[in-house]
Amino acid sequence: MASAVERTDEHVREYLIYRGFTNTLKHLDHEIKADKEKGFRVDKMIEQLQQFVQSFDLFSLKEYWLYLDRRLFCRLEDVYKSTVNKLRTSLYRYYVINTIQRGNLEKTQEFFQKQALELQGQPEWRDWFMLPFLPAPEQNPAIAPYFSRQWADTFLVSLHNFLSVLFQCVHILHFDAEVQRMTSLTEENEQLQQQLFAMQTESRDPKDGEGVTLHKLPPYVQNMDRLGDTEDLVSSQRAVSTTTPPSRNFFSTFLPQGRRTSGKTPQMTSGSLPSHPSGARKEPSAGQVKANGGFMETLSQTAKRRGEMEDVEPPAETPFKAPEGTNSCSSGAETGGGLSVEQAFIKLSQEEYGEHHSSIMHCRVDCSGRRVASLDVDGVIKVWSFNPVMQTKATIMSKSPLLSLEWATKPDRLLLLGTGVGTVRLYDTDAKKNLYEMNIDETHPRILSLACSPSGSSFVCSAAALGGSGSVESAAALPAPVSGQLLLWDTKTVKQQLQFSLEPDPVAINCTAFNHNGNLLVTGAADGVIRLFDMQRLESAMSWRAHDGEVYSVEFSYDENTVLSIGEDGKFVQWNIHRCGVKQSEQVLPQDATGPFVLSGYSGYKQVQVPRGRLFAFDSEGQHVLTCSSTGGLIYRLTSGEPALERVLSLGGHKAPVVTVDWSSALDCGTCLTASMDGKIKLSTLLAQKS
Template sequence: MASAVERTDDLVREYLIYRGFTSTLKHLDSEIKSDKDKGFRVDKIIDQLQQLIQSYDLAGLKEYWAYLDRRLFSRLEDVYRPTVNKLRTSLYRFYVIHTVQVLQNTPKTQEFFQKQALELQTQPEWRDWFALPFIPAPEQNPSFSPYFSRQWADTFLVSLHNFLSVLFQSSPQPVLLSFDNEVQRIKTVQEENEELRQLLFALQVEWRQKKDEEMVHHKLPPYVQHMDRLGDTELDLVFSQRNVNMTTPSRNFFSTFLPQTRRAPGKTAPGPQSSPTQASLGRKDPTAAQVHQCLFIIVVFVFSVFISRFMFLEKGEMLPWSLEKKTDSDLDAQTEALPDQTDSTNQTRVCEVGGAAVEQPFIKLSQEEYGEHHSSIMHCRVDCSGRRVASLDVDGVVKVWAFNPIMQTKATIMSKSPLLSLEWAAKPDRLLLLGSGVGTVKLYDTDAKKNLYEMTIDDVHPRILSLACSPSGTSFVCSAAAQAAPSGVVTEGDARVSAPVSGQLLLWDTKTVKQQLQFALEPGPVAINCTAFNHNGNLLVTGAADGMIRLFDMQRYESALSWKAHDGEVYSVEFSYDENTVFSIGEDGKFVQWNIHRCGVKQSEYSLSQDAVGPFVLSGYSGYKQVQVPRGRLFAFDSEGQHVLTCSSSGGVIYRLNKVDTGLESVLSLGGHKAPVVTVDWCSAMDCGTCLTASMDGKIKLSTLLAQKP
């Protein structure tokens, strides 16, 4: 607002000079010099108050505050009156503390209490302050020592500055100032429109290039691929014949491409002079042989395109039907031979369930690949806004990238110490938590592309296996494990440690950068592999290396339930959509749904293959095998909690969660991977759901799905 006022003052001054109102201009300049509002510049108002305090002008300080009260504070609602009174009390205390600090308890302090006695003696917050002039060392007194600190003074000045700034911004403005803001807004909108126009142009160019590539790769007969080699005379003749046929009615589609002499009797062919193309260009009449040759080529071209369109796919595969008549048995056999995939027209696929046709719940609109990683992925997570993705590989490289409107890398994080876990902060969502293998957690700003600070968690348990941010605050939970745990990627000859390793579960605050508490893990300290909050952060569920699931009450910071869930380690846990149950995947290959209202009671249990559970195996050259223990999320739900996305050897698989225990029903295979998928995520922040599947070859597939509403 201050900048708008300054520009408006200059415009008014220019207008007065243009009109010749010199006396008015002189009055304007004199009033601007003595302006107590300081042009609505908050820093100038704060400087004026500090100048009055430093000169010990108590009368001027009271007068200026009274002016601000009449000019600004009196227009506020009654709910803001206590805030104004607190600021005035702090201002007077700031004055008193200044007299004591600089003048060493001179009569200026006593003068303040004498002049303000009638006003302050009825206020409870000033009752103890009347003894201040008689205390030998008030800066050492417990009641007054906080006010002598530099921190209190800075906090008061910042609070007053923020209050005045908000007040000026929210106060009604005259039309002249609103006009200036409107001009700035229009300028901003025009710049945004220009950026969107450039983006649209780039997308159009990309779309045209893709269309051209599709035309080039489309398999046509050799004599059709070389149609562009026709001479100028033959091309002109083609266009001439098209113009003539557009105005000549015909009974048959192919008759328009035949010579005029072969048509039905009674129709005369127009002479060569009737061709507007030849007349305008002044070229010679083509011979009959040339006409017949060109028309024959056109007929072959159209017929070949017709046949290739209806009988061949882009990959050269025969469709389940052709031009000749087929029997019902032939059609059924060809339908079974079709590959299980969605065609290029994105039509809805139909599956047979119990003899009845059931429409599939999702259509795969597109699938893109992010290939900036050069090693196996451990974690891949979308932020809560659905705009950015953070992915971590086994080499400790973190990529922050966006996929809308185009796929683009925003930041690359390379750490000297190995990174084992990551998690997006809830507030604000631009912050990223990175857990290392040396007992530290880094808070990284993805917009500024820098580390804000680094927290030392635990030296005894240096491996940060899991991170989870509370949706309702600035705290986060981190799981720290001892060094005895096996690494995320081991060779075939390495043996896994069977006994659960020691670990801790800690609660930290990102604002104070301090540990708040350590959770009690019964029956003993154990490594926590996975953690997840519910929607409001009141509950926390964890899965541990001892096969136990523990449910914590985050209001009391204590364990509410715990039960033995799996034979072996628990790899991944999540709350259900209604948050009445918890789903878990363990080392035993079980995908189990647990009732959190009845401890240890299963609602459903499904068996999964090793491709969905792990450890994941990637075969290499000379018999070498790379084995990776699960670290990231192994399953994710859609926005309504009715479908679940899991890992597989060639891509993500989506299952329907049935209400009765009839097994998992596979509804869609995303595919696209050549290596085992080790972690998944499902973002439903936008209208079209986005599935992320990351594999051991460093490739991340981003599949866009369209939900089919029943």
């Protein structure tokens, strides 16, 4: 219920913003803020009741309960009225006990004076009227149990569960389920229409040497991409599940929701990995570390939460046996001694998306694994799907240059687009239109990186001055780092919340990444420094010089105890965030994995592209990493020793250097995306071999 209400509020808010009804939007925000039902969030309602109890506000406590009674309880059947009366009695007792425990006898006497007429005829309150006159009420046999913490916790849990079940049974938003049902039926209808079309085509095939009859393609296929507009008239055929997620218990509402549920422990865990030679460590210089107790507490809580998630046992799986004739030679690997390593993946298929006509800069799949957004150097963005068939959903063409993109966390249909003129656009991939455009900074017009927080509606953007990293340059030396800003924005209010302090210099940030719950943010900059920010305190926690040259790509590890980065010096390094600037491992990668990327052609033609998108991506369990190469993606196994990377699988398939990668594990089979300088994107479907 709460999720449906929140989703509906967001739709209404987006509509009002689109229509420009700012006054109505202000009234909506005001009424949502004063909403007594708290958007049907039970934890917020319990919190409101406790606030009235702790502040001795008997009048507001009674009014709030009466409101719930008129709004919800009065609609229940008579059999539940006794339960409601018992909960009200317990709430009043909870209030009275609180006044005595906190030594406010005036509020105790006030309660019985104001409630005497209502309570004196009720037998369950007969022994409670002597409460203000007892010297030690907690020792009275009839009242003593109510002074225990156990009784208070039991009451709060019971009230929480009662309201939760009540909201699940009261279907206030019928249309939400109706919309999902209609969407499912529409997509099923479109799928059946395509099946009918295929059957009609087969029925017209030539038989016994008869003349060939050419079937005329539908108009939307004939005209596709004719004028650069490749928005399909056929939506995704992927069925939308309409099952209701199971309800969580009271205590689970306070637990953080992890981004993965796999129970397999990755090989690279915690900060207690085997130590490496002293030469592999790089201690930070003075002034590069700024850590506080709050940040270290955040780190320990994050590590603890990750450990709790990894204790879950994974479901049993049926071993997969490759069919005869399967080309599994590329799924294995050979060590330096020529010994075969047990294959980790089987490449089931590889498809090509070829709608782009120039080098790719970014290629990202959304969190649901349904959509892909790819951006080329000409500023053309394609939004496309690959399940069950590869289809272009929208083409975005902009007059101003586009430099970066990022999928919004929720709703996942929204796409953030960073331009070269100091603006960020919010694009709705379903409606195929810009919702609004945010003016970031005219003095730093190049939006190099965008990252959405997993826990809310905020996002960070890196704005840089003209020139500097991230542009397509000649083969000459790259320009020196330029000035930059790191800003925090809110997509709901469309306002800037904060400008982060970048020390020692305000330098251009090339890459940004959040951890699973948005409490930590890691950035890599053009000055070779990695900076870690505490997003709860909204301040820098630590920084260290990580690479000789620019930091091109940075990500958190699976267990989030380390950070991994690729830099201009060609090194792939793992850093321990519990010991600032200390290397866990390091490995030198070839230039075709780190850039700058070079594409040569006839007559001495040469194109050089500085990295812009992700240079590496992890599988669902964080044990394997996908990197770029001149002929396709390369998959390595992460190790805890030397070397840090062990080659597992070459995806291949490309004739030009791969410049950015992504790895989606939202579906049953992992999907690797590799995008190259000739505009081709390869989609490789892998099956993981479980040991």
